[in-house]
Amino acid sequence: MRDASPAKTYALHIGVIMLLFALNFIMPDYHQGLFARIMALAVFAMGYNLLFGYVGLLSLGHAMFFSAGLYGAGLTVYHLGWGVPEALVAGIACGALLALVIGLLALRTSGVAFMIVTMMFAQVFYLMILYFAAWTGGDQGLVIQQASRVIAIGGVSFDLTDPTVRYMGALALFSVVLLITLALVRSRFGRVLVAIRENEERTKMLGYDTVANKLVAVVASGAICSASGAAYALLFGYVGSNFASIQYSILPLLWVLLGGAATTLGPLIGTLFMYYVTDITSGFTSAYLLIVGVALILLVLFAPKGIMGSIRERWLGWLP
Amino acid sequence: MADKNGFFDLSKTTLSRRTALKGIAAGAGLALAPGFVRYSQAQSSAPIRIGFQSHRTGIGAAYGRWYEKTSAAAVKAINDAGGISGRKVELVIEDDGTDPARGAEVVNKFAKQHKTDIVFGTLFSHVVIGSAPAAGENKIPYFVVSEGHHVASTKLNRYVFQPGITDVKSQIQSMAPWIAANAGKKVTQIFPDFAFGYDHRDYLPPALKAQGADVIAQIAIPPTESSFTKYFPQIPAETEVIYHVMVGPAVLTFVKELGEFYGSQRPQLFGFMDSLEAVDINSPGLEFLDGSHFWEGSPRYAQPDDSAAQKAYRAAVGIDDNGAAVGDPKDISTASHMFGCWETLYVVKKAMEDAGYKGPEDRAKLVEATEALKEFAEGPEHPQGPKTFNGKIHQCFGIQNISKVEGGKLKVVHKTKIEDGLYEPEGDYTTQAL
Numbered sequence: 001m002r003d004a005s006p007a008k009t010y011a012l013h014i015g016v017i018m019l020l021f022a023l024n025f026i027m028p029d030y031h032q033g034l035f036a037r038i039m040a041l042a043v044f045a046m047g048y049n050l051l052f053g054y055v056g057l058l059s060l061g062h063a064m065f066f067s068a069g070l071y072g073a074g075l076t077v078y079h080l081g082w083g084v085p086e087a088l089v090a091g092i093a094c095g096a097l098l099a100l101v102i103g104l105l106a107l108r109t110s111g112v113a114f115m116i117v118t119m120m121f122a123q124v125f126y127l128m129i130l131y132f133a134a135w136t137g138g139d140q141g142l143v144i145q146q147a148s149r150v151i152a153i154g155g156v157s158f159d160l161t162d163p164t165v166r167y168m169g170a171l172a173l174f175s176v177v178l179l180i181t182l183a184l185v186r187s188r189f190g191r192v193l194v195a196i197r198e199n200e201e202r203t204k205m206l207g208y209d210t211v212a213n214k215l216v217a218v219v220a221s222g223a224i225c226s227a228s229g230a231a232y233a234l235l236f237g238y239v240g241s242n243f244a245s246i247q248y249s250i251l252p253l254l255w256v257l258l259g260g261a262a263t264t265l266g267p268l269i270g271t272l273f274m275y276y277v278t279d280i281t282s283g284f285t286s287a288y289l290l291i292v293g294v295a296l297i298l299l300v301l302f303a304p305k306g307i308m309g310s311i312r313e314r315w316l317g318w319l320p
Numbered sequence: 321m322a323d324k325n326g327f328f329d330l331s332k333t334t335l336s337r338r339t340a341l342k343g344i345a346a347g348a349g350l351a352l353a354p355g356f357v358r359y360s361q362a363q364s365s366a367p368i369r370i371g372f373q374s375h376r377t378g379i380g381a382a383y384g385r386w387y388e389k390t391s392a393a394a395v396k397a398i399n400d401a402g403g404i405s406g407r408k409v410e411l412v413i414e415d416d417g418t419d420p421a422r423g424a425e426v427v428n429k430f431a432k433q434h435k436t437d438i439v440f441g442t443l444f445s446h447v448v449i450g451s452a453p454a455a456g457e458n459k460i461p462y463f464v465v466s467e468g469h470h471v472a473s474t475k476l477n478r479y480v481f482q483p484g485i486t487d488v489k490s491q492i493q494s495m496a497p498w499i500a501a502n503a504g505k506k507v508t509q510i511f512p513d514f515a516f517g518y519d520h521r522d523y524l525p526p527a528l529k530a531q532g533a534d535v536i537a538q539i540a541i542p543p544t545e546s547s548f549t550k551y552f553p554q555i556p557a558e559t560e561v562i563y564h565v566m567v568g569p570a571v572l573t574f575v576k577e578l579g580e581f582y583g584s585q586r587p588q589l590f591g592f593m594d595s596l597e598a599v600d601i602n603s604p605g606l607e608f609l610d611g612s613h614f615w616e617g618s619p620r621y622a623q624p625d626d627s628a629a630q631k632a633y634r635a636a637v638g639i640d641d642n643g644a645a646v647g648d649p650k651d652i653s654t655a656s657h658m659f660g661c662w663e664t665l666y667v668v669k670k671a672m673e674d675a676g677y678k679g680p681e682d683r684a685k686l687v688e689a690t691e692a693l694k695e696f697a698e699g700p701e702h703p704q705g706p707k708t709f710n711g712k713i714h715q716c717f718g719i720q721n722i723s724k725v726e727g728g729k730l731k732v733v734h735k736t737k738i739e740d741g742l743y744e745p746e747g748d749y750t751t752q753a754l
Contacts, residue, residue, distance in 0.1 A: 030432035034425065130514055130543070140445045140468070140515040141420065143453055143476060161457045237453030240420050240446055279425070282415050286376040 009320055013182055016265060017175045024167045032163055038275050039170040040231050043177045045259070045267030047224030048252035053262035054185055055217045056197030060115045060249050061122030062225055067244035068095040069226025071129070071136060074239030077148050079135065084151045084160065088230045095226020096219055103218035107211055119249065126244040141240025149234055166235050173231050177224055182264050184220070185320055193217055258299060260306030264320045269307050367410040368403070368672065371430030371439040373451065378418030380444045382598040383654050387441055387465065388413065390658040393636045394665040404669045405677065412436050420450020427451045431458035437680060438463060438668065441661060445470055445515065452476040461686050463668060465660035467491070469519060472715035474747025478754060481690055481714045484664030485617065485657065490741035492523040494720045495615055498734050500531035503588040503613065504560025507533060510551070511565045513540040520565050541566065548574050552581040561588045564595070571595045572605045579608030589613070593656040600652050602728045609725050613733070616721040617656035618704040621729045633662060633703035642729070659704045666701035667693065684754040691750055708738055712748040717741050
């Protein structure tokens with residue numbers, strides 16, 4: 001990665017945010033709704049990318065952080081009648097706390113063992129959701145009623161079920177997380193994470209506490225993923241255990257691989273690509289997952305660094 | 321035609337033949353003008369488009385295939401008889417992958433991209449619950465065929481209806497009197513440790529209690545389990561009836577191991593057909609079920625006393641006397657549930673015609689017209705049997721069948737009454753704004 005002037009990098013990212021803002025006004029209704037969902041889930045992918053792309057830790061359990069946010073926000077609204085902002089904070093806090101505990105335990109391992117340990121914890125989390133079905137709704141899940149999904153700020157209320165408000169809510173979260181991620185990976189801390197990914201022993205030898213840095217990365221990643229989960233519950237009104245299943249641990253991995261690991265915009269591109277391939281091909285065949293699979297294989301063969309990774313490699317070396 | 325004073329004198333007005341012809345020609349010309357044709361078609365003869373949220377892939381695929389067959393047959397029958405208010409009906413199908421997140425997207429797609437009039441056909445409860453918010457936000461009526469209690473619990477929203485199949489709470493309640501009177505009074509339940517099992521866990525004990533019988537043990541089996549023998553010693557020795565509702569591929573192992581555990585000396589067995597939908601009752605390992613009893617929504621096997629409507633329905637859908645696809649005896653249907661698609665589409669027809677439904681602008685009227693429905697008589701439109709409908713909880717109530725496994729077939733031995741399955745409403749959707 002060649003270093004670019006900060007102005008150029010920030011201009012690109014703000015340009016992407018402005019483009020997404022403008023799209024709200026020109027896209028057909030259906031695509032506006034789909035983009036809101038994609039932006040909320042791209043945040044999940046960005047959280048995953050922080051750990052996988054920049055630290056090189058491949059987790060197979062990130063569904064637990066997403067669903068910690070989903071349930072942290074959803075259950076406080078459903079059972080305690082909390083407002084949207086408090087529920088969002090509760091969801092992020094749940095995810096960050098869970099990430100801290102899981103990080104302390106799982107970071108004693110690395111490589112394949114890290115994958116297995118994170119997957120096992122995620123499975124425990126998933127089964128706990130089923131076990132406490134009286135509160136979580138088990139495998140059927142819970143609906144957050146429309147009336148509970150309204151934010152009142154200074155006498156003005158924003159109904160998250162309104163397509164434009166929902167789109168803007170998802171865009172706001174996406175923008176904040178994108179800029180935080182960008183600042184993070186450009187910071188000294190971000191460089192240390194990349195150094196750990198490239199050669200942990202050497203980084204340690206240079207005097208960095210690699211375990212502490214990795215733990216911070218796990219917590220940051222968990223918090224971002226839980227922000228996505230919390231937003232998903234509040235924006236779309238459904239909280240269900242399938243979001244904690246192994247499928248939702250693998251999906252962010254695929255989105256990031258497709259878009260480009262260790263690129264700030266890759267998670268958005270990967271999520272967008274995968275969603276639209278599924279959406280369009282499912283209209284023609286029930287074997288759409290086969291097409292998604294073939295697309296993935298082709299990408300691994302011909303663009304192993306993902307879409308944004310390949311663009312960076314071939315044309316725009318300054319992309320973060 | 322003005323009189324001398326400049327006023328119209330209608331008494332003196334005469335209409336010549338030439339004038340009449342001119343008028344008719346002008347009217348015909350107007351009607352044939354391209355813009356007018358489009359307008360009149362949009363309002364009166366354009367097809368009614370029904371978005372069918374189908375489980376084509378994922379764990380619900382076996383059901384999804386038969387739900388599609390049944391719905392296609394119902395649409396053909398409705399169209400052959402003139403459609404809905406004279407308009408043809410057209411199914412627009414999207415696969416939801418039996419996934420609630422995708423389900424919500426599919427509902428959005430129907431409402432905003434395909435612009436269908438309603439959404440219909442979902443079975444799996446988690447997909448219904450995941451999709452319901454999208455239906456409410458789009459204000460598009462969502463007719464599900466799920467049998468879950470979620471609609472009747474009034475935890476969803478005013479746009480969600482289940483008028484073609486009874487809910488599991490009602491089904492369980494209807495079974496209790498027969499079990500207590502005929503199978504035994506000491507019941508042990510074995511159920512999967514997730515929501516489908518919990519409905520049975522929660523609703524059966526009070527229903528049996530009311531009949532003077534008791535659930536003496538409840539054994540929840542984790543969904544990840546593939547062998548069951550270790551759970552069987554937990555079944556109390558005094559058990560008179562084992563009530564089992566295991567579902568999924570593990571059911572064959574479950575029955576085989578239960579057979580090995582008991583041998584020929586077994587308690588009575590009572591199960592729900594959900595366990596064996598799309599599965600051949602004569603599959604190896606299921607011999608142990610011979611002589612046991614099952615709940616069936618609509619009988620899989622043709623019965624000697626089948627009504628003409630039931631016979632016509634089976635022929636239209638394409639199932640033979642054994643409940644398999646005509647021409648493919650190995651392709652077993654999901655007969656206990658799929659009739660709900662047929663009946664729901666006829667409820668939609670009735671409600672649309674009652675509402676004078678013209679297009680999406682009349683969706684609120686359609687909701688109110690559906691809520692106003694009270695009962696559906698047994699007949700070609702409702703071949704499973706008569707039903708009542710509670711507009712406050714958007715749920716129908718009907719008869720249930722209890723069938724005995726005899727000689728590799730299921731024979732209906734008892735039909736419950738509608739009243740057996742009624743319960744106190746838990747809320748009222750009609751108080752919610754449209």
